[in-house]
Amino acid sequence: MEKQKETQLVLRYGRNVIIAIVIMVAYAFSFNVTQIDLPRLVTDFPKAVPIIRDFMTPDLLARAEQVESYVIDYPVPCGSGQEAAIPTSGPRIVPSQLCSEPKAVITVEGFDLKPNTDVQLRWLLPGDRRLRSAKSTTDAQGYFSAEVEIRPIVAAKDGNVTRLETELQWESGSLFPSETLKITIAKIVETIFMALMATTFACFIAVPISFFGARNIMGRGPIGTVIYYIARTIFNLMRSIEALVMAVMFAIWLGFGQFAGVMAMTVVTIASLSKLFSEAIESIDEGPIEAAVAAGANRLQAIAYAVLPQIIPPFIAFAIYHWDINVRISTIIGFVGGGGIGLQLQTWINQLAYNKAGTAVWAIVIVVIILDNVSSQIRKRLV
Amino acid sequence: MPESNNSDAAQSPRLSSAPWLAAALSLPIPGLGQTLLGAMGRGASIFLAVAISIAIILWQDLASLFSLIAFIWLWNIWDAYSLARGTTRSFLPPLFATLIVVYVSGWIITEIEPDKLFGQADRAAPIARGMLSPDFAEQESESRKERGAFEVHCSNNPPPTTTTRNDGATITLSSSCGEVDDTLLVEGNGFWPNLETEIWWANPIGQEQRLTKAGEQISITTDDQGAFTVEIVVPLAIPLSHDTGEPQPHAVQINQTRIIGGWQISENGWLVIEKMGETIAIALVATSFAIFFAIPLSFVAARNLMSSNPIMLLVYYVVRTILNIVRSVESLIIAIVFVVWVGLGPFAGVMALTIHSIAALGKLYSEQVENIDFGPIEAIRTTGANWWQIVAYAVLPQVVPPFLAFTIYRWDINVRMSTILGFVGGGGIGFLIVQWQRLAQWEAIGAAFWSIMIIVALLDYVSAKARERLV
């Protein structure tokens, strides 16, 4: 007796040691292949600062752009046209020469302009073309000066004189939603709809096929058992593919865009919902069916009276739950060609426009949190 | 107390005695009459349904759906009237109308085009083929290429018509020099027998092209002795502009491939295995890291432990809010930040997954802490146990099994997540998938696809079993 106990103890001890070794090896391997380098988190932190800062300062609001511009004729070469008359007081632009030869460098000054404002000089060439020139900023007195090179292209052509434009630009007026915010809102609504359509399509298919995966419906006969196992296996396999991986294929099949994303999510949702639905069907109370049958109901009536009332509420709860999940997924499915806000997010990230991307991310956060709460409230009521 | 249908309306006796007033209130603002009659939920739902429908219709410019809005609006007036008189109308008709608005606009916004599913089936065919014949394993094989020299524009000294290779295989041409478009009889002997054999042409700079006859690639099968005969036409193998009229050394080339061994994992198969390992490793490391941070956080985010004074309550709210925000950002998006921060590779993926998992686990753990039963704690305390003993005997047994169950569950989710982190450079198998998508290597994607399915489904099963035992 004692001996047996001892061997058992040794065996258990040995098993635990082996499990410990396996776990240690798994961790060693994992650390190795994932190239963990924690110090880099600190040393390379400066690289992350701008992106995090931009994410934290999303581009939400803008003010109206105000523009003020002063235009004078500027003959190049001299004599090709009338020289501008420069006023002596009030806001005015004063070039060091009123006309010049090509390749000359002149100084342009401005007086009594709007103080502390960005200034952009431009050549208005004959034929409606524009050429950017120097940039400057006015001081507190509204004065600026800038060096301007007269490039040959500025020369008068066919008797049309080139004009020098000085544009002051500043923001003022009330805040209004920025362009980024508008795009974000449109895209996030699109995203919510993508999730809605995918979930709805999936329901249409999952509802009928979930019965194949329900043990109590399929019975214990050989055919029923085989169908049950096939259905369950397919559900489990398909469920394990991320919608994003599916989208990789649908994007090629259907072209990049929302439709590909919707279809990818639909396929994964079908599998996942079918499994949940089957389990809901399996957990129904059989008593009411028996009661309906005992009262002389036929099969259809028994289902309508005893089965449907029991499964519809959990079905709706699961569908809403999946809509919620799909909204999360559809925020990223655009990364592989699935459309929605993910696509926009990726575009902005590729343009390194991180504060625009930040806007999208915050929109995602808000929508996901709201939907999360709404869906859990609805589910609580249904169950 | 007996319930009656008009119990809502009974709260507002004045309005319920004036059904027309209720109807009039619902005319300018849908749902107002119902709300004032005491049916708050009903009123709010009607208002939301109308508001959302109008917003969508205006945005998407779907003027044709305005009749539905008109219907809902009119119904709402009638409903207010009926409600005031004590009858509650079925809300199915307006619900139906709202659903039509939502789904019609959803269909348009998400650009659903079912005909594409079939109209572009040709694009799906190679994908489907790839899925069905994943490039995971291949049979070991060897191949040979043998050439018989041929001169375009005969020189004084053309090559021999018969070339003999090391193993005794011979290629005999009916003529060893000639012009483009000449017909040539190629005879082979001593090749590998009973094998599909391809006829190629090699030009002077070694470029090879497969020969065709009437637009079809020529393919012949060698006989038992490894012999074959085939008629070919000398192709235009270098551009006419390069043709100086000088003799050019071309060659007829015979390609054979035969299987010599059993199945072995192909090159792409090895890549898939390597990256799958990386995928699982990312999930494992990230989950483990997350546990360390999530456990202390969960105590700070548990209301029952943090409500003793206002400062702690504030900390609780701040931590909960941060957890909720982080949890709602997919790890793929967090990975973008880490790819900039620590560079491309699995480490970025690990960090992204860690951050997301801390938030997710932190919330799940803290709910468990909130559910701790204080009965056992009191019971142990009355036995005179010290603090550590209380934790060991009354607290840990309550939280450790659910913590473990949630952790396993999270690991499971993380494996799925790490299959896609590679899409933004975060390591794992996703990296291969996007690469192969660009190259349209669907057989390789098929291998990745099946590996993910089987491994994730297996882990799913194992983790479900493990959790069952824990709970």
Place this chain on the structure above:
Amino acid sequence: MLEIKNVSKVYKDGTRALNNVSFTVQDGEFLVIIGLSGSGKSTLLRCINRLIEPTSGQIILDGTDITAATPTELRQIRRDIGMIFQQFNLVKRSSVMRNVMAGRLGYLNPWLSLLGIFPKEERERARRALETVGIPDKANNRADVLSGGQQQRVGIARALMQEPKLLLADEPVSALDPATSHSVLKYIEEINQASNVTILCSLHFLSLARTYATRIIALKDGIMMFDGGPDEINEKRFKEIYGEDAVRV
């Protein structure tokens, strides 16, 4: 008149739940079946409306052989046999009204009944049935908010909807406390006396059986041990039915 002739039931796993049981029930009887747990009471009752297929024997109700009925005929026959269940077998999420209506399914137009459309007289009938069991005000409540006794009364109302000739009750009160048990059995007794409905009811407590039964049948391991009036059960019989160690309650 219900005739049970040599009915036996052997389950797939070889359990012999009924062993050659025969008896005859006259119209208007209140027949109580007693016996230990596992003695075959439920099996017997369920064989009568063929929720369980008897392995052999005949069951004849008013001259019709139930055991030989085709599926369509069986549905016709079942309309005349009400049944009350130990666990009530209500759809918990559905309203009381809808649950009661389920008793009428055998008569209703299948398609209209699927849509939940009922003729006015059926709704009236349901209201009367609920009145009979004393809960007319619960018609619009969800079934799961009712107490156990009320739920069983809904179960009785559902059976009443069938206007049955025969009412089978399988331990209708074993999930209820003693006082509620009496009130539920009183309703069954009332149906028995007022409408002359034959009752076959299985019960656990001999005291209840003696109060309500006009006749008692006892089963032990699938064999009929006793058939007689409620007063005929003496100490000896009791020990036979319930075993030597049993104490009377």
